[in-house]
Amino acid sequence: MSGVLTGKVAIITGAGQGIGEAIALRLAQDGASIGIIDLDTSKAESVADKIRAFGVGARTATCDVSDRDQLHAAVAEIETALGGFDIMINNAGIAQVLPLLEVRSDDLERITRINIGGVLWGIQAAAASFIERGIRGKIINACSIAAFLGQPVFGVYSSTKFAVRALTQAAAQEYAQYGITVNGYSPGTVGTDMWDEIDRILADRSGVAVGESFRNQAHAAALGRPSTPDDVAGLVAFLAGPDSDYMTGQSPLVDGGMLFN
Template structure:
């Protein structure tokens, strides 16, 4: 189908997206800060008969992101889909959030999205081929969550960037959308469970179980659930959709 870059694809949701896009027929550039994780996922795709290469790079470094995208074009022959998936979370009351906390989470979750968007769009515009840019938002980008205030702020920012970019890039036949997962059984939610439990005295797994009670569909989300929706956003069936940040969360947040 084309060439796709997936950032933060060494594990979790990113890994699920990379595997799904490869099954859809994309050649996948697997990016992660962890070179070993990126290589493992690229090898997994190759073993299943797909095409993938690992590209370790830090999305908070704009020069590194530009170099990554240019290398992907040279290696794989183009760029049709950019999935800006890399992200981090931190559990902390807003009154305790430090400047370093803010700097780190905004650099990854917001600046990283902007750098990926810029690098991908420049290539897509130069090539005149159009394309799909897909950003990682969250249900926390539609409803701010206590103890995740600064994380929520980054995801609200991703929604705004998605809308603005969709308007600016529409003349170039580039769509920009975002996916908003909920409670996903990944390392990030393991971290949230651990950090919230440390504050409340809850045992490991109890916070995740408590939050899971909010899910009308009755189960914790999987990376494959998210990847199935990203597959739609990256494919031709979503050609008339842009500027949207859509919940894929089992019904926790309904708008």
């Protein structure tokens, strides 16, 4: 297979389903070999099989991204198996739907460890490898529309995504001297299993029918439809490819026109 990423290797966390899977498949179509890091081994292997069908390499590693040692080890394992890597996509994350008064210590700790810690540890692992090998690599982080606007019952989730946006800006400045770029991607309402769960929680809390919250969010976009994982993967493919080489520290929205920044 030939494409703009032929000969490149991308590592993607949380690539066993949803947006992460769509990103993995898109970059494979563009010619990259893919390392999949996910907590669910069977889902990761299923995606790896799809990737190999494009004629590129694939390797999986089972990992809890909130554990620094585990994530660093998983990145090193894939680096060895695939002969290095050029692109790190810190995609793994969780949602949380809770009014601020209901948030407890365990809630805060869990989402912080995954959404912020998982990105920070991935940035560290990639940057250390790129600097050691003299690679002008790319680091790409999962941000969100929630990184630009905090919303009721999504307050702590939003705070983690604001933090990812801040880490992206800081890392871009720290690693620019090595030719490493660091960017993010900020989806809006995406039709995934995560949003299905959010929708069920909102339905329980508000008494609206299941699916109504998702439809209302989708219709709030100027383009009048929800995003698909492939919409997000298209932006990530641009950030992973050569056309974004002079772009760093940015977290562009891909939300169909929900916010205008």
